[in-house]
Amino acid sequence: MKCCKVLTILSILIIQQSLWAEEDSLFEQFAPLEIHGFYELRGGYRIRKDSYEKDMSIMENRFQLEAFAYNDWADFKYKGDVWGDWVTEQADYDTREAWLFTRPTDFMDVKIGRQILTWGTGELVFLNDLFPKDWQSFFIGRDAEYLKAPSDAAKFSFFTDIVNIDVVYTPQFDSDRYITGEYISYWNSTKQRLAGRDAIIHADKPNRWFRDDEVAVRIYKNVNNYELALYGYKGFWKNPGGETASGISIFPDLNVYGASIRGQLGKGIGNAEAAYYQSKDDENGSNPLVNNSEMRYLLGYSQEIGKDFTAGLQYYIEQMLDYDAYKKSLTSGPAKDQYRHVITLQLTKLLMNQNLELVLSSYYSPSDKDAYLRPNIKYKYTDNLTLEAGANIFFGDYENTFFGQLQNNTNIYTAIRYSF
């Protein structure tokens, strides 16, 4: 529905502009229309028994179509996916992108419509990037492209000699595509056990246009190729960050303030980022049903360690604020730790004239005593045909930790993709 609105606005704008330019036909104005896309088959299975999910973790055939055109004053892009999904047993459609981009003045860029948005310095760890993610797609082994879910937003960028400023306005809250139980089993805190298709999460999502909105701001500057940035966000927890007394998942108010730096450090690239998550609906931490405020910290370093071989190491901390109030107010279930420590290691090796790519992404939390390994191997058989195999492996001592709850979702998958 939302995408229809965006598309309508887009098409009205396009038609209007083309009517103004009477001398060119609509076709001539958008003559360099580029059409691309891919067709893909992807299948995967759980390698552990999961009583709440199907054995197949992913089974889909997907077609993506992308159209790009530009005229004198703007760029236009559409990208959409249709796929048959054997896990949900239905056909699906998703508009990934539908936007127009224009440079009205020398110092301003505008991008309006459905778009993918990313900023921040983390590798597969996000602190100040509050744009929607799709961890579910990531965990079942879809292409990494799908980790980022689209936003229906307007992005205004201003460029000055002092600083550059990005302002992203999302008129209606876009949550993460969080784990609902449909594809992936999870720890259900109400039931105090693992759950899946038997307890699909139906959250009460803020959805009033222009009232339940989000604003994200980034102020950044490049100083001798050290990239400095300040961030601000006003919106909601992107995952259900709370629940009502009757057990319905909700998205409480959230403000985030943060900063980052990235640049050359020795032989490699170093990055540091911090963010303060201000949980507006539970500022003193006394409400056990709403997430407490948090501090999040990240330090990272990546370097080439051999021929076509790169390693990236990150240390990430989530610190719960007002921890005493949380402990005092907790009525049932195991208490979360005050600090969650996560170490990530990313290894990428290219072989066979860079046609074979081996990637290992790994997360390990010494405090949660859990881990996530994501090995992936990709071979470009030809320029158009890619073969892929990989796994999502979860370990954990406890059923209620971030990765520990996903243990039974451990899966292997394979895919073949033809791009054009």
Add this chain to the structure above:
Amino acid sequence: MKTYILLLALFVSDQFGVVKAEDKVPIADEIVKKANHMSLYQGSDSKGKITMTITDKQGRVRKREFNMLRKDMDDNDHDQKYYAYFLTPADVRKMVFMVHKHTELEKEDDRWLYMPSLDLVKRIASGDKRTSFVGSDFLYEDISGRNINEDTHELTKTTDEYYVLKNVPKKPNTVEFEYYIAYIDKKTFLPMKMEYYKKGARLYRVIKSSKIKLIEAKENDQKVSYPTVVESVARDLESGSTTVMNYSNVQYNIGIENDIFTERYLRRPPRKVMR
């Protein structure tokens, strides 16, 4: 027997070179400087489309296409900025690779990669420059230029057409070759052939400039023409793979703004690089 003669010839030419080098060191360095200028620094900026056709030993063909912008940071053949916008193959289409090249020794280049499907600006750790560029038989260093201060240069021979130079790395453990021989055109100073040798004078890699074109441009309001390599071929004799690189739609001195090489244009490529 053959090897013996070759070795002897090499020995002689080497001795000869050394003797010559002693009196005429500046000449070899002068030639290298000019050749470096001609292959990388003509005009103050340039734009063109690069097509690489990679054919492996089994005859399988892969293609890489990208538009490239380049801008010099000064008139002394030092730092440069590069912007490459990929057109093919499909999995890298619309990706942007940006480099701020630094010629100061020990100073690493700054590199960025933009991945449009994730809207991700990735900072890439600068690494071994002697690795393949986009999977072709050209190395990263063949594209952005090997720093002339990394080798000692020696004029070993002068033929009717070429200055023949032997280049020996100052830090042999940082490269895979022992030395390379460059054939520099006496008229244009363009490198016409480079032969890379491993230990034991074993030739294993050759790059040839197979087509030169005079590209007209304006310099200080005057018409000039820059001789430009528009086709070159790199052969890896060890793997049996060959890459033909074509350079088309070449333009010089088009007034590329410095801003192009910033995050703004990394995320949203300028029109002039998309066409």
